[in-house]
Amino acid sequence: MARMTPTVPSDPAGPIRLLAVRDTPLSLDEVFAAVGDDAAGGTTLFVGTVRDHDGGSRAAVTGLTYTAHPSAQDALRRVAEKVAADFPVTALAAVHRVGELRVGDLAVIVAVSCPHRGEAFAASRRLIDDLKDQVPIWKQQTFADGTEEWVGV
DSSP states (O other): OOOOOOOOOOOOTTEEEEEEEEEEEEOOOHHHHHHHOOOEEEEEEEEOOOOOBTTTTTBBBEEEEEOOOOTHHHHHHHHHHHHHHHTTEEEEEEOOOEEEEEOOEEEEEEEEEEEHHHHHHHHHHHHHEEEEEEEHHEEEEEETTEEEEEEEO
8 A cells, every 4th residue: 555645734824734644553642732722712632443343233343444545635635624614713633544453543533623612513523524424535344254344435
């Protein structure tokens, strides 16, 4: 698998502070620090982790492999720009992992800072929902019985 660009360059003075699709472990500290801003009264941090079962079938999951289309980085930027335009975002960050992950590994982290908590919750919810819906990243689940399943393709 090709190594994804670690970080999309952004204007440190603008609201989009960190965007990345990476094949290396994600850092809560990095994402939280990226959205720190004295103008923000509310900051939300969402962390998606690899769970030990499939949400629909409840089958035991032993790991996941995330694969991203080459356009994933650009799609992530479009999603982030739309959220920043629709909400009073002070700062925004989103990182998604690709490659092989084990149960408990961090798969995605999004964080949003806004003047007030309600705005931060709403913007963060939109960010993760639109990321999952619009950014071409797919997962292949591996089950304890040796079978596999693609999700999101």
